[in-house]
Structure formats: C-alpha cells, structure tokens
Amino acid sequence: FDQREGTIWFDGVLVPWRDAKIHVLSHGLHYGSAVFEGERAYGGRIFKSVEHSTRLRKSAELLDFTIPYSVAEIEAAKALVLKTSGLQDAYLRPVAWRGSEMMGVAAQGNTIHLAVAAWEWPSYFDxxxxxxxxxxxxxxxxxxxxxxxxxxxxxxxxxxxxxxxxxxxxxxxxxxxxxxxxxxxxxxxxxxxxxxxxxxxxxxxxxxxxxxxxxxxxxxxxxxxxxxxxxxxxxxxxxxxxxxxxxxxxxxxxxxxxxxxxxxxxxxxxxxxxxxxxxxxxxxxxxxxx
Ligand code: PMP
Missing domain, CATH: 3.20.10.10 (D-amino Acid Aminotransferase, subunit A, domain 2)
Structure with a gap:
C-alpha cells in the first residue's frame, strides 16, 4: 500500500506517496499518540468534511495534543489532496501524531504532525x-x-x-x-x-x-x-x-x-x-x- 503512485499531504506539502515516511522512533507508533479520520468524497465533494476535520482536532485534544492546523487549513489540505488525486469518489484518511524528538511516555515537546491521503475505495456493491x-x-x-x-x-x-x-x-x-x-x-x-x-x-x-x-x-x-x-x-x-x-x-x-x-x-x-x-x-x- 505504501508503494504506489500518488501524492500525500504531509505537514503542509504534497510529497510523493512512496516518500511519505516517518521515523521509527515516532511517539505515535510506540505509545499510540495518534488520531485519524475516515471520510468519503462523492462526486468531488467530501461528505460532512468540516465535521470530520472538527472531530479530528477534538480527538487530538482528548489525547492532550493540539493539531497545529485549523479546521479551515485541514479543509484546504483535504481539498488539495482530493483534487490532486483526480478522483471524484474517494476515501480520505487524515492522520495526526506525536513525532520523534523525545522517546518515553512523556513527550510534551514533540512536534505534532498531520498527513492526509486519498485513495479509491469503492462503495458500490449491487x-x-x-x-x-x-x-x-x-x-x-x-x-x-x-x-x-x-x-x-x-x-x-x-x-x-x-x-x-x-x-x-x-x-x-x-x-x-x-x-x-x-x-x-x-x-x-x-x-x-x-x-x-x-x-x-x-x-x-x-x-x-x-x-x-x-x-x-x-x-x-x-x-x-x-x-x-x-x-x-x-x-x-x-x-x-x-x-x-x-x-x-x-x-x-x-x-x-x-x-x-x-x-x-x-x-x-x-x-x-x-x-x-x-x-x-x-x-x-x-x-x-x-
Ligand atoms: N465506530 C468506530 C469504532 C469507527 O471506527 C467508525 C468509523 N469512523 C464509526 C463508529 C462510524 O463513524 P463515522 O460514521 O463517523 O464514520
């Protein structure tokens, strides 16, 4: 899944899908300090997009971290990813996590990262x-x-x-x-x-x-x-x-x-x-x- 064509929005920039990597000592990987969303776009519009972005920020707050992007910025990121994907119907996956500066249960100063990916996930069954x-x-x-x-x-x-x-x-x-x-x-x-x-x-x-x-x-x-x-x-x-x-x-x-x-x-x-x-x-x- 990590070796495919496409681009992923990663901390403010679009990077090639294959290069959207994080360090193995990321806090989010070791201690579960990560939150995400799962959303669908239909005909080029993300259903309840603002609600999803708001929930993403709230999920992070419940884990005591603040995503360094506003709802409007997350909306812009998702719109850009969707547009760049060329897909009308797509699944979107924003994810935010604590980075790798400090390794231990406490990681108060670690950078908070955000990435957004989009891919095809057909919803159609007859x-x-x-x-x-x-x-x-x-x-x-x-x-x-x-x-x-x-x-x-x-x-x-x-x-x-x-x-x-x-x-x-x-x-x-x-x-x-x-x-x-x-x-x-x-x-x-x-x-x-x-x-x-x-x-x-x-x-x-x-x-x-x-x-x-x-x-x-x-x-x-x-x-x-x-x-x-x-x-x-x-x-x-x-x-x-x-x-x-x-x-x-x-x-x-x-x-x-x-x-x-x-x-x-x-x-x-x-x-x-x-x-x-x-x-x-x-x-x-x-x-x-x-
Ligand atoms: N419960 C869990 C555990 C889920 O992962 C999801 C999917 N996000 C839901 C409920 C349904 O939530 P939503 O309708 O917002 O996708």
Missing amino acids: PETKMKGIRLDIADYRRPDPRTAPSTSKAAGLYMICTISKHRAENKGYADALMLDWEDNVAECTGANVFFIRDGAIHTPLADRFLDGLTRQTVIELARRRGFSVTERRIRPEEMSGFDECFITGSAAEVTPVAEIGPYRFTPAATTKTLMEDYLTEVQPNSEAA
Missing part, C-alpha cells in the same frame, strides 16, 4: 448482494469504560482491540465483530455503529461510551425525517433475538445490512433498504443538505 446482509461475530474484547480510555476520541490506540477482534472474526469466516461495552451492553462494530429494527421502530445504542459516528447521526436524522421512531438506549445482547432487521453505519461502511450476529438472525427488509437508499442520496453533492 444492492441485491448487499441486502443479503453480512455476518458478525461477537467480540471477546469490550469497548472500554470512559474512565479507562478517552472512548469518544477517534484515537489509533482504541483500534488495537478492534483489529484483534476483526481478525479473529475474519478467521472464523465472519465479516466483522460486534463489540459489547464493559457493562455487556451492545456497543458498536470494530469500525461502524449498529442499529436494530423491531416492528418498524429503530433502536440504537446510546453513543455516550464509543464513537458517535457522523453516519450514525445522519441516519438518525434521515430516519426521523421519514417519520420512523428512533430510540437511543442501552441494548442488552439477549434483546437481539427480538429484532427483525439490523444494519451498521460508518463513513466506509455507509449503511450495510446485517443478517447474523453470533446466534441471532435478522432479515434485511424495507426499513433498512429505505435508509440505505436515503443515505446514498444524502451524500450526493446535489442533495438538499449539501
């Missing part, structure tokens, strides 16, 4: 295949208590258990894993939020202990606009036996129907399909909310 739904395992690891980690930051360190959980799920033949919180409530997937539908009403875990995804917020708004009832609340895993439909949401995942979570079965149907289509309409640059 709707029929997608409506079959993906299969999810239930992860062994729990999302951490907000007293244990800055759980609302999109911090690289919080993805350690996500990668382990996703790999374990994949090795068992699942697409991903659902993670519970430390109190054993349903929380989220390794890179997406989760929704359930029962009798036409939508239920989703309360996002006070994990990432409150921008896609999640968008889908809640779209569902309410359609007149669906949406309840954000604690959901016990056993309750999953009573839900009819399930889907996950994320900038990368968009709205993806789910057929199976551990022993529980769902049948992706009309409500999921409606929200999947509403979301894909909403992200288009010519949508009303643009």
Whole structure:
C-alpha cells in the first residue's frame, strides 16, 4: 500500500506517496499518540468534511495534543489532496501524531504532525448482494469504560482491540465483530455503529461510551425525517433475538445490512433498504443538505 503512485499531504506539502515516511522512533507508533479520520468524497465533494476535520482536532485534544492546523487549513489540505488525486469518489484518511524528538511516555515537546491521503475505495456493491446482509461475530474484547480510555476520541490506540477482534472474526469466516461495552451492553462494530429494527421502530445504542459516528447521526436524522421512531438506549445482547432487521453505519461502511450476529438472525427488509437508499442520496453533492 505504501508503494504506489500518488501524492500525500504531509505537514503542509504534497510529497510523493512512496516518500511519505516517518521515523521509527515516532511517539505515535510506540505509545499510540495518534488520531485519524475516515471520510468519503462523492462526486468531488467530501461528505460532512468540516465535521470530520472538527472531530479530528477534538480527538487530538482528548489525547492532550493540539493539531497545529485549523479546521479551515485541514479543509484546504483535504481539498488539495482530493483534487490532486483526480478522483471524484474517494476515501480520505487524515492522520495526526506525536513525532520523534523525545522517546518515553512523556513527550510534551514533540512536534505534532498531520498527513492526509486519498485513495479509491469503492462503495458500490449491487444492492441485491448487499441486502443479503453480512455476518458478525461477537467480540471477546469490550469497548472500554470512559474512565479507562478517552472512548469518544477517534484515537489509533482504541483500534488495537478492534483489529484483534476483526481478525479473529475474519478467521472464523465472519465479516466483522460486534463489540459489547464493559457493562455487556451492545456497543458498536470494530469500525461502524449498529442499529436494530423491531416492528418498524429503530433502536440504537446510546453513543455516550464509543464513537458517535457522523453516519450514525445522519441516519438518525434521515430516519426521523421519514417519520420512523428512533430510540437511543442501552441494548442488552439477549434483546437481539427480538429484532427483525439490523444494519451498521460508518463513513466506509455507509449503511450495510446485517443478517447474523453470533446466534441471532435478522432479515434485511424495507426499513433498512429505505435508509440505505436515503443515505446514498444524502451524500450526493446535489442533495438538499449539501
Ligand atoms: N465506530 C468506530 C469504532 C469507527 O471506527 C467508525 C468509523 N469512523 C464509526 C463508529 C462510524 O463513524 P463515522 O460514521 O463517523 O464514520
């Protein structure tokens, strides 16, 4: 992935993709002092771009560092990267981390770096295949208590258990894993939020202990606009036996129907399909909310 054509915005300049390197003694690598974003551009416009840039800065603040670029500067960097990539539909990955001046837990004076890359990540699956739904395992690891980690930051360190959980799920033949919180409530997937539908009403875990995804917020708004009832609340895993439909949401995942979570079965149907289509309409640059 690091040996390809293209350019990456790196601390204010565009560098060739292959040369966008950092030192092995970077604090971000050793101690997890890094935050990132995952965003999509549709038809040349980055969906909720300002919200993503704002969240990137906030994620860093939650890790006690300040990105030395304003939201407007991050916006300009992303726009430049997208333009230079020549892509209309793309995935964007801004990442910020503590540099390499000091090596140790403390690194108060280390330079804060920022890079932005963009690449092609097709979102298109034919709707029929997608409506079959993906299969999810239930992860062994729990999302951490907000007293244990800055759980609302999109911090690289919080993805350690996500990668382990996703790999374990994949090795068992699942697409991903659902993670519970430390109190054993349903929380989220390794890179997406989760929704359930029962009798036409939508239920989703309360996002006070994990990432409150921008896609999640968008889908809640779209569902309410359609007149669906949406309840954000604690959901016990056993309750999953009573839900009819399930889907996950994320900038990368968009709205993806789910057929199976551990022993529980769902049948992706009309409500999921409606929200999947509403979301894909909403992200288009010519949508009303643009
Ligand atoms: N939870 C986690 C752990 C994620 O990595 C993501 C993807 N950023 C989400 C939820 C969904 O967030 P968003 O809709 O803002 O992409």
